[in-house]
Structures are given as C-alpha cells and as structure tokens.
Amino acid sequence: MDLAKPKSRPTLNIFMVTSPYSPEFSYFQSALRHSSIIALDAEWKPVRSRQIADSSEDYVGEPTFPTVTLLQIACRVSHGVSDAEVYSVGNSPVFLVDLLSIPLSTIWELLRDMFVSPCVLKLGFRFKQDLVNLSSTFASQGFPSGFDRIEPFIDITSMYYHLKQLNGGKKFPKDTISLATICWEILSISLSKELQCSDWSSRPLTEGQISYAAADAYYLLEVFAIFEHEFLTKETGIYKLTELSSRTGGLKELFTDFNACKNVVRTKYCSASDMMKACYPIINFLGNAAMGSSSQPVCEASYILDKHILDIAKFYGEKIVLKEADRKPRLSRRKRVRQLSGNTKSIEQFGINNNWQGRLPWDPAFGGDGCSKFLCDVMVEGLARHLRCVGIDAAISSFKKPDPRQLLDQAYKEKRVLLTRDAKLLKHQYLASNQVYMVKSLLKNDQLLEVIETFHLNISEEQLMSRCTKCNGSFIQKPLTYEEAIEASKGFQIIPNCLFDKDTEFWQCTDCRQLYWEGTQYHNAVEKFVNICKLST
Known part of the structure; x- marks a missing residue:
C-alpha cells in the first residue's frame, strides 16, 4: 500500500578495481583525471580483538581502528573526456576499490592528490570516520602520514538541509537523518540498508553487497544534481522554481516549463545527473549571453560549469581535517564501562x-x-x-x-x-x-x-x-x-x-x-x- 511511488533504480555502471594491471584500474585513473565531482564512501572490517579489563589500568592492549576493506568512488565525468574514454568508463561510473586485493602503494598518491585537489569537489555522508579508518588502514601498511584532510568537501546532509530550507523546511541536527531517508525524500528512491553490517572482509563479495556499496556512492551524485539545480535557480534565475515537496518526476518535471529544454524532456533519462548534463550546453549558452560573450561555442560548457561548482564549494563547502586526537583509537564510553565493570558475559x-x-x-x-x-x-x-x-x-x-x-x-x-x-x-x-x-x-x-x-x-x-x-x-x-x-x-x-x-x-x-x-x-x-x-x- 503506497505512501509514495518509488522511482525505478537505474542500472549502475560498476567497476571492481582489484589489480593495478587491470583495465578497470586504467578506467579508474582516467575517471579521476577528468572528474570535477566525486562521491566517496567506504566499508569496514569491524574490530573484533578482545581487550581484557585490568583493575589498575583502563584496558590492556591498545584499541585499533576498523580496517577499510572497500572504497567506493562515484565520478561525474566531465565533457573534457574523449569519446573513447567516455565509452570506456561511462558518464557516471562507480569504482569499487578492493583494498584487500590491490597493493595500497599503487593508489596512495592517486587518492591523496584527489582528496586535496582544489579542482575536484568531494561529496560524502558523514565521511570523517571513514577518512579516519582509511588513514589508519594505509598507515598500518607503512605509509607514515596516511590521509589527513579532504577539501573542498560537502556533506550530503548539508545539501539536504539547504534544500529543505529553500522550501520552507525546518532545520534539524545533521545526525538525525539517514542516507536512506535523504534518498527517499529527494529522489523517491528506496535505498535498503540491510547489508550495511554484512561481512565486508569476505571475498568474493556477493552481488547484493556490490550493488549496495555502489548505490551508496552513486546516489550522492544524484542528490548533488538536485542541489546544483536549486543553486543555479537561485543564483541566475534561469529556471522556474518548483516546490521540493511536490516533485514526483525528478528533474524532468523541473524543465517542463522551460522552452529551451524541450530537447531534454523529449528524452528519457534514468538519473538526475544525466538530466543536468544534458542541460550544460544550454546553461553555457545563456551564461555567455548574460556576459555579452557570444563568441564561445555552445558545446563548450566546462567554464560555466566549473564556475558554478566552485561557487557551490565556496558557499556550502567545508573541509575534513584530522587532528592528532583523531589518530588515537579510543574505546566508546559504553565499552569502557562494560570492561571496567567486568560485565562482558556471553549468553x-x-x-x-x-x-x-x-x-x-x-x-x-x-x-x-x-x-x-x-x-x-x-x-x-x-x-x-x-x-x-x-x-x-x-x-x-x-x-x-x-x-x-x-x-x-x-x-x-x-x-x-x-x-x-x-x-x-x-x-x-x-x-x-x-x-x-x-x-x-x-x-x-x-x-x-x-x-x-x-x-x-x-x-x-x-x-x-x-x-x-x-x-x-x-x-x-x-x-x-x-x-x-x-x-x-x-x-x-x-x-x-x-x-x-x-x-x-x-x-x-x-x-x-x-x-x-x-x-x-x-x-x-x-x-x-x-x-x-x-x-x-
């Protein structure tokens, strides 16, 4: 019995990166070089080591961070990629980097440069703890510094609350909303979280795990596409604003009253980001007209697009910086009390x-x-x-x-x-x-x-x-x-x-x-x- 009709989920373009000598690794490198927006997520192997309480100390043995076993990276590939490369990797590929298989030395510099590149906007959902665990995973393999920062960065919860405020919504603390709720309210997509606590250290991964991991990163790009449209509407007045609460057809509905986009609504798109990409030449044309610069070709959308992304990063972006305290594992208060009281009995x-x-x-x-x-x-x-x-x-x-x-x-x-x-x-x-x-x-x-x-x-x-x-x-x-x-x-x-x-x-x-x-x-x-x-x- 429906409260709202969920949208059909698109077939994702997923690549498993398990070896530096594989075609998937080449696609991964190419996508990182030609993407201005990248969504990040990670899956962990839980810490299961036993720590025995002692009357004279808080615990015996140092606690450790969870080990990151899978890194999910979804890329919105820009129009600067050649036709051959677009054909190879797709416009919105999702790369699942298997950290249990690939040598970490082959991707450390690649990830480090991407994390701090001012030309790449990073998206995530409460990604700080992911970064802490990811940094620890690399540091444990001999990389002295791990990763210490990500910038520019936007948390998906910030985008959600900005969208709600634009439409008269009430602001809530960031930690009260889940990714599944955000996807349902913004995209009408039902995102199952049943596999969140599955065993991410076992190989091979199941089809369900692969789909789950890829979706968590991919839909960050989709929410950003909605947010990007709202930003363009607010800043340029190009589009007619539609109430967020009344949307049932995604971005397609937003363009039905815009004559210049008739070529867009006649085409069937399965994702919000695809719809935004189709409109970049129109954005560029109108942007050039507003600036009095008619010499730029219509198909060259990179300048205007990059400008808007940089503006979004300027107004709404932040950075994740790991302090020294973040690099020291510590027990939660509940676990510490349980250990000190000796209350760790099994069933x-x-x-x-x-x-x-x-x-x-x-x-x-x-x-x-x-x-x-x-x-x-x-x-x-x-x-x-x-x-x-x-x-x-x-x-x-x-x-x-x-x-x-x-x-x-x-x-x-x-x-x-x-x-x-x-x-x-x-x-x-x-x-x-x-x-x-x-x-x-x-x-x-x-x-x-x-x-x-x-x-x-x-x-x-x-x-x-x-x-x-x-x-x-x-x-x-x-x-x-x-x-x-x-x-x-x-x-x-x-x-x-x-x-x-x-x-x-x-x-x-x-x-x-x-x-x-x-x-x-x-x-x-x-x-x-x-x-x-x-x-x-």
Whole structure:
C-alpha cells in the first residue's frame, strides 16, 4: 500500500578495481583525471580483538581502528573526456576499490592528490570516520602520514538541509537523518540498508553487497544534481522554481516549463545527473549571453560549469581535517564501562538457552487471547515493521529511551515476547525464561523467518499487509470510497491525483489514521513476503 511511488533504480555502471594491471584500474585513473565531482564512501572490517579489563589500568592492549576493506568512488565525468574514454568508463561510473586485493602503494598518491585537489569537489555522508579508518588502514601498511584532510568537501546532509530550507523546511541536527531517508525524500528512491553490517572482509563479495556499496556512492551524485539545480535557480534565475515537496518526476518535471529544454524532456533519462548534463550546453549558452560573450561555442560548457561548482564549494563547502586526537583509537564510553565493570558475559554465561522453551504468554491456557504478540526493542525495530507486514502484532516500546526493566514490564503486562539482540536483557532471569527471545540473525528478512519458525507462526497470504506498518494498528474493515478518502486526507496526507483515475481501494488505520492503497509498492511487498514466508501461491 503506497505512501509514495518509488522511482525505478537505474542500472549502475560498476567497476571492481582489484589489480593495478587491470583495465578497470586504467578506467579508474582516467575517471579521476577528468572528474570535477566525486562521491566517496567506504566499508569496514569491524574490530573484533578482545581487550581484557585490568583493575589498575583502563584496558590492556591498545584499541585499533576498523580496517577499510572497500572504497567506493562515484565520478561525474566531465565533457573534457574523449569519446573513447567516455565509452570506456561511462558518464557516471562507480569504482569499487578492493583494498584487500590491490597493493595500497599503487593508489596512495592517486587518492591523496584527489582528496586535496582544489579542482575536484568531494561529496560524502558523514565521511570523517571513514577518512579516519582509511588513514589508519594505509598507515598500518607503512605509509607514515596516511590521509589527513579532504577539501573542498560537502556533506550530503548539508545539501539536504539547504534544500529543505529553500522550501520552507525546518532545520534539524545533521545526525538525525539517514542516507536512506535523504534518498527517499529527494529522489523517491528506496535505498535498503540491510547489508550495511554484512561481512565486508569476505571475498568474493556477493552481488547484493556490490550493488549496495555502489548505490551508496552513486546516489550522492544524484542528490548533488538536485542541489546544483536549486543553486543555479537561485543564483541566475534561469529556471522556474518548483516546490521540493511536490516533485514526483525528478528533474524532468523541473524543465517542463522551460522552452529551451524541450530537447531534454523529449528524452528519457534514468538519473538526475544525466538530466543536468544534458542541460550544460544550454546553461553555457545563456551564461555567455548574460556576459555579452557570444563568441564561445555552445558545446563548450566546462567554464560555466566549473564556475558554478566552485561557487557551490565556496558557499556550502567545508573541509575534513584530522587532528592528532583523531589518530588515537579510543574505546566508546559504553565499552569502557562494560570492561571496567567486568560485565562482558556471553549468553551462555547467563545460563540461558536461546532456543525458545516453555509456554507462550498469549497461550489461552494461561490467560492469553491466542494471538501472537511481540515487543521489539530499538535493535530490532526493522523486524517489527516486517512482522506487521505479515499481519503479526509487533509493538515497540512506549518509552523514548526505555531501560531493560521498562521493556520487560511492558512485555509482561501486554503478554508479549520481547525480541532483542541485546544480551544484557537476558540476565534478568526473573522474566527471561518466558518473555525474552534473543534474535540470532542479522538481516531483517532472515530475522522474520527465524521468528516465524521459532514460534511456529501460521502466516497466510490474506494476512499480508493487513496491519499499519507505522503504528501497528489495524485497518478499518471496509475500504474507503473516493469521497471518503479525499475527506480523510485533508490536512493530513497527500494522495497523488493519478490514483483517482483508477479503481483504487483505500484503507485507513484505526489508530493513527494513516491512509494506504494498493499500488506498485504494495504488490512488490506482497511478492517479497510471499517468498520470505515460503507461501504457496
């Protein structure tokens, strides 16, 4: 049931760089030389070394940084590249540099020069910690300085908040927004983060990991293309401004009222950056006319383009500089307290078998109503939404920052099983035997199947998408009519006009009043959960 229709994701132009003697490495070098905008991301191998607490010291043994195993670099190749090179690398290639395979000495100078080049604008999403870990990875292999700075640089969250402010949005702290949320709000792209915590040290990488890693870098360029258009609109007045909240067709919609761009809207583009590239000659033509310089050829867009990029870097850019303190690994406060208190017991040390045993709290023989009910803590909130999608009652804590006792009390009063990945909850043995289950799986799809099999839940296709994924409420039994849906959405929710041209049924949550309808996202979700739950169709 769609709240907004997601855009189809383009097929990315991905190159795995594993050897300095491969064609991909040559493409990588060429793209770096001819790109004025580069997006960066990195994946790490977590630190798993045990550090033993000592009564006289904070810890024995120095903590270490995570090892960067994969560096993702998406390039917006400029028009200065020859036709042969464009054909080879594509206009927006994404390079996945495998730091476990390629000799670091072959790319150190290449990366260092790119990081500090004033001619290249770098994009990232909270990239400082990535740079810290990347610098440590190179320093551990004999490079004395690692990397100490990136400039000019723009964080994608800064672009997001500037876009929201341009359209009357409220400013929030930068660390409250996720990349997936930004991509959904700006690009209408659903970006899954399920593989974020997968094992990035194993080789070969799976197709899912490769697609996930490439997308994280590529869509930074796409958000920047939207931001760049807004900047050009504000600075030159060339384009007609369109409300960000009303965009459903990406950049194509922005150019429909601009006569000079009719050649653009007649062409089907799969990305925002492709649309911007198609308009560079027009930007250059209008820019030259404004400056009274008609001698410049229309196809030569590099000067005006570079000027705008430099202006964007000047007004919104920043730099990442690693201080000496950033180069010294330190434990988080939580880990340090845990070590000093000796509270590092495993599940087995608590003496609790993680396999479910005993009665279920909703068992009618013990006063329950026979309906399976779960409570998910903050570590498995994604699992709660998946359970709701298959029709299972899955609540989250009624407290903003609940402590273990509050979670356990809520589970006991509401006759729910508490689902968690926090081993600390299992030491509360007065409830753990019949109220707490430790989820073993890491990915949401696997977690859902684990819970279904562990508690022998019966899932039917009729149950799919029968609960509100937002609040866990149930739907009004009768679907709403056209007039009822219009009335229910006033001042609360925007329904795309195109839905009313079809015989669409609308449903409303009895608790939060959220409206749902059977659209593309609904049918995709049903197909997804039919496969996960292994339902016969």
